Amino acid sequence: MTATILLQQLINGISLGSLYGLVAIGYTMVYGILRLINFAHGDLLMVASYAAIYGVALFSLPWFVSFPLAIAFTGCMGIVLDRGAYKPLRDAPRISLLISAIGASFLLENMALVVIGGIPKGFPRPAMFAKVIDVLGLRIQVLTIYIPILTLIFLAGLLYIIYRTRVGKAMRAASVDFETTRLMGINVDRIIAITFLIGSSLAAAGGIMWALKYPQVNPFMGVIPGLKAFIAAVLGGIGNIVGAVIGGFLLGLGEIMIVALIPELSQYRDAFSFVILILVLLFRPTGIMGEPITDKT
Amino acid sequence: MAKSQRHLLLNLAGILLVFLVLLLFERHGSLYQVRILNNMAIFITLAVSYNLVNGICGLLHLGPNAFITIGAYTSALLTMTANEKMMNFIIEPLIWPLSVVHAPFVLSLLAGGLLASLFAFLISFPVLRVRGDYLAIVTLGFGEVVRVLCNAFQSVTNGPLGLKGLSPYTNLWWTWGVAIFTIAVTTKLVNSSYGRAMKAIREDETAARAMGIDPFKHLLLAFLVSAFFSGVAGGLLAHLITTISPTLFTFFFTFNLLIIIVVGGLGSTTGAVLGAALFAWGGEALRVVESPIDLGFLRIPGIPGMRMVIFSIILMGVIIFARRGMMGRSEFSWDALWARLHRPAR
Numbered sequence: 001m002t003a004t005i006l007l008q009q010l011i012n013g014i015s016l017g018s019l020y021g022l023v024a025i026g027y028t029m030v031y032g033i034l035r036l037i038n039f040a041h042g043d044l045l046m047v048a049s050y051a052a053i054y055g056v057a058l059f060s061l062p063w064f065v066s067f068p069l070a071i072a073f074t075g076c077m078g079i080v081l082d083r084g085a086y087k088p089l090r091d092a093p094r095i096s097l098l099i100s101a102i103g104a105s106f107l108l109e110n111m112a113l114v115v116i117g118g119i120p121k122g123f124p125r126p127a128m129f130a131k132v133i134d135v136l137g138l139r140i141q142v143l144t145i146y147i148p149i150l151t152l153i154f155l156a157g158l159l160y161i162i163y164r165t166r167v168g169k170a171m172r173a174a175s176v177d178f179e180t181t182r183l184m185g186i187n188v189d190r191i192i193a194i195t196f197l198i199g200s201s202l203a204a205a206g207g208i209m210w211a212l213k214y215p216q217v218n219p220f221m222g223v224i225p226g227l228k229a230f231i232a233a234v235l236g237g238i239g240n241i242v243g244a245v246i247g248g249f250l251l252g253l254g255e256i257m258i259v260a261l262i263p264e265l266s267q268y269r270d271a272f273s274f275v276i277l278i279l280v281l282l283f284r285p286t287g288i289m290g291e292p293i294t295d296k297t
Numbered sequence: 298m299a300k301s302q303r304h305l306l307l308n309l310a311g312i313l314l315v316f317l318v319l320l321l322f323e324r325h326g327s328l329y330q331v332r333i334l335n336n337m338a339i340f341i342t343l344a345v346s347y348n349l350v351n352g353i354c355g356l357l358h359l360g361p362n363a364f365i366t367i368g369a370y371t372s373a374l375l376t377m378t379a380n381e382k383m384m385n386f387i388i389e390p391l392i393w394p395l396s397v398v399h400a401p402f403v404l405s406l407l408a409g410g411l412l413a414s415l416f417a418f419l420i421s422f423p424v425l426r427v428r429g430d431y432l433a434i435v436t437l438g439f440g441e442v443v444r445v446l447c448n449a450f451q452s453v454t455n456g457p458l459g460l461k462g463l464s465p466y467t468n469l470w471w472t473w474g475v476a477i478f479t480i481a482v483t484t485k486l487v488n489s490s491y492g493r494a495m496k497a498i499r500e501d502e503t504a505a506r507a508m509g510i511d512p513f514k515h516l517l518l519a520f521l522v523s524a525f526f527s528g529v530a531g532g533l534l535a536h537l538i539t540t541i542s543p544t545l546f547t548f549f550f551t552f553n554l555l556i557i558i559v560v561g562g563l564g565s566t567t568g569a570v571l572g573a574a575l576f577a578w579g580g581e582a583l584r585v586v587e588s589p590i591d592l593g594f595l596r597i598p599g600i601p602g603m604r605m606v607i608f609s610i611i612l613m614g615v616i617i618f619a620r621r622g623m624m625g626r627s628e629f630s631w632d633a634l635w636a637r638l639h640r641p642a643r
Contacts, residue, residue, distance in 0.1 A: 037430040086619045094429055095357050099559060100616045102359075106552055107609035113602035227441070230434060267449040274438035278423045281431060 004026050005165050008138050009260040015144040017252020018151035019213070021245035022206035024095030024227035027160065029124065032175040032239040034093070036268070038082045039101040040081055042226015043108040043206030044200050045088075048074040049123065049217045050116060065128045071204040078200025079193050087189070106153065112219035123215035145207050154202060155245055160240065167194060224270065228255075231277045239291020246288060251276065307455060307631050312477060319469045325525055329359075331469060335537055337577035338472035339530050342479045344569040344576075346526035349483055351555075352564035352626075353492065354519045355499030358427070360436035361527050363443040366546040367416055368409035368448070368528025369535035373460050374398075375405035376536065387619055389451040402466040406475075406532040412520045413528025416443075425516050427501075436629040447543035459542025460535075467537040475533060479526045484558045484628075485567055486522060495519055549605075553580075562622030567629040572622070583607060 023045065030038045049074045055066030085104040089097045129143040162168035173181040174191045181188055210225060211217050228251060236247025251273055259266045280287060304561065322330055343361065350358045363438045374382075374395055382391050400408065434446050447454045454460075486492050497505040502512055535541045553576065561572025584604045615622060 031430075035430075037434065083618075085613060092620060095351075095355060095563070096616050098357050098430060098433055099555065100613055102552065102555065103609050103613040103616065106605060107613065110602045110605040110609060111514055113599050114606055118601070227434075228440070231438075233429075234434075269446060271442045271445040274435075274442050277438055278435060281427055281435060282423050285427065285431075 001272050004137055005138075005260070008140075009140070009256050010141060013253035013256035014249060015147045015213070015252070016256060017249035018148040018245070019206050019210055019248070020225070020232045020252050021248025022151050022209070023157070023203050023225060023274060024248045025241055026203045027233040028236070028238055028244040029171075029195050029199045029231050031233070033171065033192055034086065034097075036086065036097050036101065038081075038086075038199075039098070039226075040085070040105040041199070041203055042106050042222035042224075044074050044077060044203040044280030045210055045222035045225055046112060046217070047077055047108065047222075048204030048207035049211040049221065050112065050121075051204075052211065053121055053123060053217060059193055063124065067208050070208060071201050074204030074207070074278045075201035077196045078196035078203075081200075082192060082196040087192075098207060109219050109223070116219065119218060120216040120218040123211040123217055125212055125215050131213050134273055143171055143209075143212055147213070150205070150209070151180060153247065154205065155241070158202070158241060158288030159246040160199065161198070167191070169197060182297035196239065231234075231273045234277060235280050235287055239288070241291045243287055250288075302521040304631055309488040314590050315473065316503060318548070319473055319629070323469055333577055333581055334469055335467065335472045338469075339475040339533050339537070340554075340557065340573035340577050341476040341570050342526055342530040343554055344470075344561070345476075345479050345483050345566055346523040346530070347554045347559075348558045348564070348569040349428055349486070349519050350523045352486055352558055352562075353499065353568070354495045354516055355564075356516065357456040358424075358436045358520075358523075359433050359548070359555075360438075360443075361523070361554055362419060362442040362548060363436075363440040364413040364524040365531035365534065365550065366443050366447060366543070367413045368396055368406075368531030369541050369546070370409075370454055370460070370531075371412045371528070372402075372405040372409035372532030373422035373463050373535045373541055374453075375400040375408055376402055376464060376466065377460070381462060385458075385462070386452075386455050388456070388516070389456070391455075392452045395453065402471075402536065406529050409532035410525040410528035413524040413531070417520050417524030418517070420495070421517050424555060425513055425520070437548065437551075440551065444543050444547065458544060459540060461540045463536055463539040463541070464540050465536060468557075472533055472537070475526075479529075480566065480570065482522070482526075486519075487566065491515060492598050496564075553608070556608055558622075559612060560615055560622050562624035562626065563625040564626040565622075565628055567627070568622055568624030571624065613616040 023041070023100070026041050026044075027038060030036060030041070038109075048070050051070035052063075052067050053063045055069055056063060059066075081104055085100045086097060089100055128147065129141075131142045132139055133142055134140075161169060169282055170186045170191045171179065171188065171194070173184065174188050174195075178188050181191075206225075206229075207222065211223070229248065232247035232251045233244045234247070235251060236243030236245070238244075254276065255269060255272055258272055265272075304475050311566070320335055326334075326377060336502065341363070345538070347361050348490070350356050374391075375398060377385070380399055382396055384606070401600055420435075420439050427435060448457050450456070487495075494510045494520075497508065497510055498512050498515060506512060531546075537544075555575045557572040559572075560575065561568030583604045586607065587601055589598050
């Protein structure tokens with residue numbers, strides 16, 4: 001293997017990893033507040049991709065209108081998801097909440113299957129993303145470079161919201177204790193809705209970028225990226241937003257590098273992340289950046 | 298007559314009744330009816346054993362499909378003759394000891410169950426260290442890993458091609474025999490001190506620990522028993538449909554089992570049985586919504602996936618509005634039936 005190929009794979013890994021990171025942020029935010037794995041989070045990738053396709057194909061909007069609209073639509077879907085599937089179960093046992101989340105995930109996937117059909121749709125890829133440029137002898141699709149940059153911009157914006165605004169302060173409070181937060185005059189349900197809005201919008205951005213990278217959209221496209229993003233969130237330390245992005249980078253890099261270095265293992269690529277998950281849970285359940293998880297009552 | 302003796306007699310009478318009904322269907326029922334009855338019994342076995350971990354112990358385990366896969370492959374590889382194996386493994390030959398061993402059906406089922414239990418034992422160390430959402434994801438991941446391995450280990454599982462042309466050994470007597478055996482063993486276990494300890498762990502693990510209960514030991518027991526019966530049911534299923542491939546046992550399968558036990562009532566064996574029977578029958582009845590409907594003047598084409606939409610809505614509806622399901626946590630008992638029949642007239 002030459003240095004060029006290695007560098008090429010490194011860039012691919014960072015690009016894939018930042019997508020995982022972007023989706024992982026949503027998992028980690030919802031987990032931080034509700035202590036719930038939002039199983040339907042991955043399916044929001046699919047929702048966003050279809051919304052973007054329909055924006056371009058059906059309403060013939062230019063992509064720079066259609067994509068933000070799709071992100072906004074998916075953000076609202078996130079709020080609907082919370083109101084429909086999770087809010088009625090705030091005081092229910094945890095297992096009920098999780099089952100509801102799994103049900104919501106299957107409902108989204110199969111609704112898409114019924115309404116849109118199972119045949120994969122091609123994603124309209126604007127020419128400016130598909131362009132291939134030469135850098136130091138490497139042939140790189142510009143998208144591969146845009147993805148990590150956009151991820152870092154989103155991350156910076158999110159960190160600003162969480163640590164520098166009142167809403168962010170309320171979110172941090174809600175992630176520690178609902179009751180006390182309520183006593184401080186904060187509408188916790190609104191804060192949860194905002195969390196879902198932000199998390200789902202980021203998942204939507206991730207989904208659209210995923211579809212730009214792999215332009216085949218089908219009702220089940222979100223399942224595997226969703227699971228891997230969750231693993232990235234655990235790897236980084238669940239509840240920690242910077243950790244989620246770091247976990248995403250590590251997972252994406254690891255996945256690409258294992259396949260690049262040992263091509264015989266390429267069939268096992270999807271198993272790799274689960275092995276990582278098991279190892280993390282065995283040896284460092286709090287992840288790289290995480291603090292010990294406390295039960296919230 | 299002592300109460301326990303009377304119950305035993307009533308239970309035996311109940312089983313006899315089931316067998317008479319089965320005999321009736323075997324003699325006079327259509328192939329389709331027999332098929333549904335077989336499915337029903339296999340779902341009962343799976344749901345009762347799944348409920349042992351999810352309902353009784355309160356762990357959200359999402360990987361029974363992995364144990365079903367292991368059981369199905371093990372049992373299939375044991376009953377196939379050397380010749381059949383040669384015909385199946387065209388891309389890469391089956392590795393040595395497996396290519397010649399051959400076992401009768403009953404031994405293959407046992408082997409399937411035992412191997413599933415062995416795998417359950419191996420993954421129990423990472424799995425039972427965690428609870429709640431983490432446990433759900435790790436078991437889900439295990440299911441995915443098993444599927445990936447089934448695709449990759451061509452020289453053992455024949456990869457994506459799967460195994461074809463298995464002998465259809467499974468019949469009503471096998472499926473219902475196993476189902477009744479599973480119910481009997483699970484009920485015995487749940488009503489023993491082990492079962493009470495499992496329920497104590499479900500309600501409050503810290504309190505259970507303070508009472509001197511070792512959570513790992515008890516959860517492991519439930520996990521192994523559940524995996525064993527899932528494996529056996531996998532073997533039955535393989536010899537019922539006679540073709541298995543890695544795509545057969547995906548997370549969808551687990552999702553169906555989850556619906557069954559939630560609708561039946563998490564934590565009730567009776568509920569799992571009722572849920573499974575309802576699912577096997579209702580799943581067939583609901584095929585209507587996926588097949589084309591011809592109204593003479595209007596033709597509605599079939600909508601694939603509609604059944605899963607309905608199932609998802611049922612699952613969410615039950616969990617949000619009727620969390621106790623059909624049975625809650627109560628069980629069928631002869632005494633309760635007796636009391637109900639002899640309720641004074643109002």
